[in-house]
Amino acid sequence: MTGMTTVALLHAINLGAKRQVPMADLRALLGDLGARDVRTYLQSGNAVFGAGEAPDLRGRLEGALAERYGFPVPVTLRTAEEWREVATGCPEHLSTEAVTVAFLGAVPHADAVAVLRGRDVRPERWEVVGRTVYQTVPVGVRNLKLSHAVLERVLGVSATVRNWRTVQAVAALLGG
Incomplete structure (x- = not known):
């Protein structure tokens, strides 16, 4: 390192x-x-x-x-x-709305992702990309159906969430 x-x-x-x-x-x-x-x-x-x-x-x-x-x-x-990959990797179909990013402690098991897909969280939309979950926030962070706690419980991995502005600001701190 x-x-x-x-x-x-x-x-x-x-x-x-x-x-x-x-x-x-x-x-x-x-x-x-x-x-x-x-x-x-x-x-x-x-x-x-x-x-x-x-x-x-x-x-x-x-x-x-x-x-x-x-x-x-x-x-x-x-x-x-x-970090740069996360900051530039938001799936295009989600990027037209406000987005949060959940940074996961590990790649979730495919079965856990399938269980998460079975939950009705509309109008929210989300995508797991490796150790990252990109999620739209159509009705505000406080009203999320797919909350931080739900992500951790269903996916079985630790998570911490940042809004898109923070993701971009940290990317700017990294430069290059």
């Missing part, structure tokens, strides 16, 4: 009074773990950084966050290249 640019997505932080992780603290914590040139976007746990030799970076970051804040913070990592 020498010199690899990485994106870290912290799950479910800064949404309420009890799960606060200040971005300055996140930048410092990542620096303590050997990350370089750490930049964050918004207050929702999006960090871009250079990673050196960092075996089990995700596990070490999750452990350090739990130790510092006293609650578990799942983390999803993507390389810069993987």
Whole structure:
């Protein structure tokens, strides 16, 4: 991983009074773990950084966050290249509407995707692409039938969701 640019997505932080992780603290914590040139976007746990030799970076970051804040913070990592693929890979049939992106912890099993396809979530539309779910948001995020919790439960993998604007803004932080 020498010199690899990485994106870290912290799950479910800064949404309420009890799960606060200040971005300055996140930048410092990542620096303590050997990350370089750490930049964050918004207050929702999006960090871009250079990673050196960092075996089990995700596990070490999750452990350090739990130790510092006293609650578990799942983390999803993507390389810069993987992020760029997500930022340019929204299926065309979904790109005419507002879209959110769920970053999955693993590729979901085909049987789980089939179960998800069996759910009536209209007017929402969605597509699984590898470890990513692109989803339209026709009636607003708060009214989603295919919520973050449903994705995790039905697909059997961890997920963290970002809106399309955030996906694009992090892509801009990555440059190139």
